[in-house]
Amino acid sequence: MRTPKAFLAAPPARWCGPRYQQRWSPLWRPLEGPLSPAALRQALIILRSMYTYLIAQNYVVGNPFAGIALPRGASRKLGSRRTLTFVQWDFIHSQLDKDLKTEVARRRARAIRWLYATGLRLAEIVGARCGDLTRIEFTDADGSPASGWMLHVMGKGEKERDVPVPQDLVDELGDELARAGRPRDPLAESNQDVAILARFEEGAETETPAAWSASGLYKAIHAFMERCALQLEAGDAARVRKATTHWLRHTHASHALNGRQGHAPVPLQVVKNNLGHSSIATTSEYLSTEEVARLQAMAGFWGKEKSRRRSNSDESLRAQNS
Numbered sequence: 001m002r003t004p005k006a007f008l009a010a011p012p013a014r015w016c017g018p019r020y021q022q023r024w025s026p027l028w029r030p031l032e033g034p035l036s037p038a039a040l041r042q043a044l045i046i047l048r049s050m051y052t053y054l055i056a057q058n059y060v061v062g063n064p065f066a067g068i069a070l071p072r073g074a075s076r077k078l079g080s081r082r083t084l085t086f087v088q089w090d091f092i093h094s095q096l097d098k099d100l101k102t103e104v105a106r107r108r109a110r111a112i113r114w115l116y117a118t119g120l121r122l123a124e125i126v127g128a129r130c131g132d133l134t135r136i137e138f139t140d141a142d143g144s145p146a147s148g149w150m151l152h153v154m155g156k157g158e159k160e161r162d163v164p165v166p167q168d169l170v171d172e173l174g175d176e177l178a179r180a181g182r183p184r185d186p187l188a189e190s191n192q193d194v195a196i197l198a199r200f201e202e203g204a205e206t207e208t209p210a211a212w213s214a215s216g217l218y219k220a221i222h223a224f225m226e227r228c229a230l231q232l233e234a235g236d237a238a239r240v241r242k243a244t245t246h247w248l249r250h251t252h253a254s255h256a257l258n259g260r261q262g263h264a265p266v267p268l269q270v271v272k273n274n275l276g277h278s279s280i281a282t283t284s285e286y287l288s289t290e291e292v293a294r295l296q297a298m299a300g301f302w303g304k305e306k307s308r309r310r311s312n313s314d315e316s317l318r319a320q321n322s
Contacts, residue, residue, distance in 0.1 A: 005068050008035050008043055037071045044070055083286075084243060084251045086260050088236055089116070092228050092243075103200050107212065108220050110172060111197050115245055118163050119252035119275050122245040124153050126214045130177075131192035133170065134162075155276040163274050176200060180209070221245055249275070253286040 008031075017029030035043060044065060051063040084092070093116075096109040114125055132152045140146040149165040170186060173196060178184040180200035183191055195211035222244060229241035253275060259265035272283040 003068065004047070004065065005040070005044060005071075008040050010034050041071045044068060082242075082244075082247045082250045083254045084239065084247060085236075086255065088232075088240055089251060089255070091232065091236075092225070092240065095224075095228055095231075104220070106176060107197060107199070108224060110169075110176065111212070111217055112221060112224070112248065113172075114165075114169055114196065115248035116252055117166050117169060118151065119249050119256075119271075120151075120153065120163065121156070121249060122214050122218060124155060125245075126195070126197060126211055126217055128153065128196045129192065130173070130186040130188075130194045130196065132196075133165070133186050135187065153276070159276060161273065161276045218245055221248075250286070253283065257283070257286050 011031050011034065015029055016031050016033050017027055019032055021028040048063065048065040048068075051060065051065055054060045055063060092112070096112060100106045100109060111125065114120065118125075120128070128151060134150045134152065136148050136150055138146055138148065147167075149167065149170050150162040151165050153161050153163055155161055173186055174184040177186065177191060177194070177200075180198075182188070182194070185191070186194075193208050195209070197212040197217065198209040199212055200209050225240050225243045229237040232240060253271055256266040256271050256274075257268065268280060268283060268287075271286075272280050275283060277283045
């Protein structure tokens with residue numbers, strides 16, 4: 001008897017037919033042909049999940065797909081093609097403060113800074129409220145009293161986590177609240193339901209401003225990246241032009257883990273917790289996105305080994321000629 005995995009990998013001819021046939025047609029078939037490894041993997045995951053649900057509802061007592069090994073998924077490096085370099089990010093950051101005359105421009109700049117600094121997903125940033133912020137008092141490394149901010153986030157799969165937020169971003173948020181005629185302190189009672197990316201429209205001081213929609217934020221950042229790309233050389237322009245809100249999450253992870261001059265890398269476990277990853281293996285994949293930096297770092301080690309072999313070879317030749 002063939003297993004479901006073998007069946008989907010090589011279904012009988014009578015189960016296969018051309019796409020787009022109507023269900024009532026005698027030509028309709030459930031499959032077009034053998035499933036690709038990726039499609040086979042996804043089909044088995046769906047079937048396994050379906051039986052898990054049926055077990056929970058007491059429709060069945062076992063999961064026939066639980067013991068079936070899934071085909072290996074295509075390997076991918078998280079963010080390897082969706083990460084901005086430090087130079088590209090520095091240029092984008094320099095453009096944020098060039099035109100802040102309108103509330104929309106300030107809101108867009110605020111959104112980009114929050115996304116890069118925290119690594120939040122699009123849905124997480126548009127859903128964040130002032131009431132989700134908490135001021136934390138602690139003692140810093142040298143024993144001095146200090147304070148910081150954490151944002152409570154409801155992430156993917158209804159998983160909750162707390163994400164550190166820079167003081168300057170909270171200060172910037174307070175400035176915008178005050179400009180809109182509200183208390184400067186984000187923790188004020190009347191600010192509890194105000195979105196961090198609220199649309200502070202003129203004349204709405206007494207009402208809770210509407211949050212920026214996910215689609216509106218996505219489009220605004222895409223348009224901004226397009227304008228930035230027009231000022232860059234071809235290689236950088238092409239990459240910046242593709243940048244989206246999720247690119248900023250990838251960039252946050254890569255830059256935090258790999259560090260840069262003057263800034264030590266952030267520990268892997270800290271970045272994992274901030275991003276809300278279930279597995280540390282997922283987070284560690286961002287460490288492999290800076291291939292050039294890694295090759296440059298290893299070049300010194302390899303160069304020394306090459307020099308040592310060359311030195312030994314020269315000494316051997318001198319010994320033979322003497």
